[in-house]
Amino acid sequence: MKKCLKPLLWALLLVYLGVLLRITVFRSDFLTHPLFRDGQVLWVPFVSLYRIFRNSIPYFIYLFVGNLIWFVPLGLLLPVLTGCGKRVILWGFLLSLLIECCQFVFGTGVTEVEDLILNTVGTAIGYGLYCIGLRLRKWLQHSG
Secondary structure, three states: OOOOHHHHHHHHHHHHHHHHHHHHOOOOOHHHOOOOOOOOEEOOOOHHHHHHHHHOHHHHHHHHHHHHHOOHHHHHHHHHHHOOOOHHHHHHHHHHHHHHHHHHHHOOOOEEHHHHHHHHHHHHHHHHHHHHHHHHHHHHHHHO
């Protein structure tokens, strides 16, 4: 990778993480809630998504796809910047776990196991796209 591109990608990763934390933890009402307000953890995955699916398919798609899509950039950027390979999926899981714990502590969202699963899968999708990109690049170099 060109040296001038790496700092730009690091900046992009930091902006991405800031936006991700803003929409998941540090929402507009963040400072108005006491710690551990309404601490709720939904341990059984996909029950709430199933209820949402029965009531509103567009909202279900928004939540389901959103949980996947918001973690794809992590799966793409981390291996480019750190060369961490398959461990990027672990990092996605840990970031998602951090977000879910923060939502519980700060009362800014519902802590759900399904979010943890979908976010981790989103990171894996991003990493898969990164791997496809690597193979495509090698194929283009050898064929050209």
